[in-house]
Amino acid sequence: xxxxxxxxxxxxxxxxxxxxxxxxxxxxxxxxxxxxxxxxxxxxxxxxxxxxxxxxxxxxxxxxxxxxxxxxxxxxxxxxxxxxxxxxxxxxxxxxxxxxxxxxxxxxxxxxxxxxxxxxxxxxxxxxxxxxxxxxxxxxxxxxxxxxxxxxxxxxxxxxxx
Numbered sequence: 001x002x003x004x005x006x007x008x009x010x011x012x013x014x015x016x017x018x019x020x021x022x023x024x025x026x027x028x029x030x031x032x033x034x035x036x037x038x039x040x041x042x043x044x045x046x047x048x049x050x051x052x053x054x055x056x057x058x059x060x061x062x063x064x065x066x067x068x069x070x071x072x073x074x075x076x077x078x079x080x081x082x083x084x085x086x087x088x089x090x091x092x093x094x095x096x097x098x099x100x101x102x103x104x105x106x107x108x109x110x111x112x113x114x115x116x117x118x119x120x121x122x123x124x125x126x127x128x129x130x131x132x133x134x135x136x137x138x139x140x141x142x143x144x145x146x147x148x149x150x151x152x153x154x155x156x157x158x159x160x161x162x
Contacts, residue, residue, distance in 0.1 A: 004075065005154035008068050010049065010117070012148050016110040017048030017118070020125050020147075021138035028100070045121050049147060050093060050114035060090045060115040069117075069153050076155025091116040110144070119149060 023043035027033050035042045057063055061070035073088060074081045093111030096104050105111050119125075127138045141147065 004072075005152045006068050006072050007152050008065060008150070010065050010149045010151075011051060012146050013049040013051040013114075013117075014110050015047060015141065015143050015145050015147050016050045016108065016114075016116060017143070018046040019143075020045060020047050020127060020141050023124070042122055045124055046118065047125075048091075048116050048118045049149060050110050050116045052114055057115075060088075060092065060117075063115050065117060066090065066115060072153045072155060089118040089120070091118070119151060125149075 023045050025033050025041070025043050033042050033044060034040060051063060051065065054063065060066040069088065069090065073086070077086070080086065091099075091105050091111070093105050093108070093114040093116050096106050098104050105116065124138060127136050127141055128134060129136050
């Protein structure tokens, strides 16, 4: 299996969750977020971007970005990528199936009719104006704004929750 990272640039989508300027310092259970390798405190920048479904797409892996994520996930994780609980970091915005917090994606503003990709990093994202010519303050980018993401996708080695 390969863990080759792939760079990508998304199409323009709408920021529908999280923040590019406010780090998360607590985990799902409200405990301080720590590095798994050394137990030291850490932070994460998590945000979600909705991309309109194109005609004929019945699964997110058929979308432009989805194809890349799907290929990397399968290349790195092999048979584990077939597990129903595999954490693809993509949500069908039309789904009425509640998540772990009992929220239905279809009830979130801006999600219906979209594939919602969830981005995460320990480092704050670099933020630029629409043509990429000038940096802008991260706090100036709010939910509801249209954004484009340049990033990297790679597999992880978490066998418990891949």
